[in-house]
Amino acid sequence: MSAEQISDDTISEIEQQLASDGVWIDPSFARTHDISAADEAAIEEAVASAQSADLKVVLVEVDSDDERFQGSFANLSAWLHDDAGGDATYVGWNRWSEPHLSVQSFGDQPDTMSVANVANHEHPDDVADQVVRVQELLDDGNAEAIWWEVPSDERYSWTADEGIQASEVVGGIGVVAALAAVVAGLVVWRRRRRLRPSGFTLPSTVLHTIRAAEDKRLRQQADTEVLALGEAIGSGEPGGSAAALEAWQQALDHYAAARSILSQEAAPADVVGALVLARRGDDARAAAQEGTPGAWRAPVHCWFNPLHDGPTREVTWRGGERDDDRAVDVPACAACADAVRAGREPDDVLDFIEGDRTVHYFRLDLGPWSRTGYGSLERDLLGALRAAGAGRRGSAG
Numbered sequence: 509m510s511a512e513q514i515s516d517d518t519i520s521e522i523e524q525q526l527a528s529d530g531v532w533i534d535p536s537f538a539r540t541h542d543i544s545a546a547d548e549a550a551i552e553e554a555v556a557s558a559q560s561a562d563l564k565v566v567l568v569e570v571d572s573d574d575e576r577f578q579g580s581f582a583n584l585s586a587w588l589h590d591d592a593g594g595d596a597t598y599v600g601w602n603r604w605s606e607p608h609l610s611v612q613s614f615g616d617q618p619d620t621m622s623v624a625n626v627a628n629h630e631h632p633d634d635v636a637d638q639v640v641r642v643q644e645l646l647d648d649g650n651a652e653a654i655w656w657e658v659p660s661d662e663r664y665s666w667t668a669d670e671g672i673q674a675s676e677v678v679g680g681i682g683v684v685a686a687l688a689a690v691v692a693g694l695v696v697w698r699r700r701r702r703l704r705p706s707g708f709t710l711p712s713t714v715l716h717t718i719r720a721a722e723d724k725r726l727r728q729q730a731d732t733e734v735l736a737l738g739e740a741i742g743s744g745e746p747g748g749s750a751a752a753l754e755a756w757q758q759a760l761d762h763y764a765a766a767r768s769i770l771s772q773e774a775a776p777a778d779v780v781g782a783l784v785l786a787r788r789g790d791d792a793r794a795a796a797q798e799g800t801p802g803a804w805r806a807p808v809h810c811w812f813n814p815l816h817d818g819p820t821r822e823v824t825w826r827g828g829e830r831d832d833d834r835a836v837d838v839p840a841c842a843a844c845a846d847a848v849r850a851g852r853e854p855d856d857v858l859d860f861i862e863g864d865r866t867v868h869y870f871r872l873d874l875g876p877w878s879r880t881g882y883g884s885l886e887r888d889l890l891g892a893l894r895a896a897g898a899g900r901r902g903s904a905g
């Protein structure tokens with residue numbers, strides 16, 4: 509139904525309401541989620557009493573067919589923030605993510621890390637309680653500490669199920685263990701992830717709209733390639749040598765890890781990781797089937813963007829933007845290497861959106877992804893993901 513689109517009239521209604529008491533709740537959202545007048549009053553009180561954040565609450569289902577916002581509360585909040593400006597933290601509802609509550613901050617605001625996770629975990633069936641809890645957590649600044657006290661199987665309850673599914677598909681021994689380690693590895697970097705601003709700022713709605721379309725395309729590409737790898741493995745057979753069998757196991761493990769990542773609403777950085785894993789897995793599969801002599805090693809790819817094709821050469825990168833960047837020797841594809849040697853930054857460096865700007869992936873803490881340059885600096889990417897997982901389990905005692 510076209511009623512699913514958030515119209516210009518609704519936008520201006522939202523903006524007026526946010527300017528007055530900071531809370532706008534769509535009537536049909538209130539009905540679906542049992543938000544009473546008393547609940548709304550409690551949310552308004554929480555917003556009014558917030559000490560550390562400039563809170564704005566917008567509760568509405570953003571439909572995935574909505575042309576402007578494409579199912580994403582991040583897009584809606586970016587739009588509202590572009591109009592209103594200033595420092596603000598928007599709390600809303602993301603239909604396609606887990607947990608559903610979404611907290612987006614712009615400007616000088618408290619850390620929102622783990623806030624939605626904790627609120628959702630403590631009040632799984634009550635949106636109003638979740639929103640009130642968000643305000644307390646932002647003021648207390650203890651969301652992350654609370655979140656890491658939650659047992660890991662409650663934090664990521666889908667892990668075990670997906671492991672079984674993937675292992676059934678590929679029939680690989682050791683796949684379940686590999687999956688658990690990979691997933692735990694991702695948990696580690698999510699925890700450490702921090703914004704390190706750099707680069708320039710686009711109007712955030714433009715940025716978010718462009719990126720939403722790009723993310724969607726990337727996700728489709730990853731789904732397609734991982735599916736194709738699964739089919740190739742399912743219909744193929746390794747050569748008889750020990751090296752071929754080993755390469756085949758690598759193909760299975762890479763496939764399982766990629767599939768595990770895509771089994772959830774994965775962040776763009778994870779989707780890129782899944783693509784890299786799938787391409788490596790396919791390289792291992794081909795090596796195993798062709799019976800190439802010698803142990804399989806993952807091919808080297810461009811450090812600036814792991815999705816760049818072609819042979820690489822080593823270049824020395826000095827960062828350019830900041831004085832404290834160390835010089836590093838990195839593999840680069842032909843185009844990126846030419847740029848670096850000409851003293852320029854390559855045009856197509858992999859970057860991700862953080863708040864209202866884009867940041868080169870290697871300036872973010874994306875755990876094993878950024879540390880290994882998606883495997884370009886450390887060829888055994890799967891090993892790095894497993895090690896991160898083992899470290900996490902070790903420190904959790």
Ligand SMILES: [Zn+2]
Nearest residue numbers: 810816841844
């Ligand atoms: Zn490149």
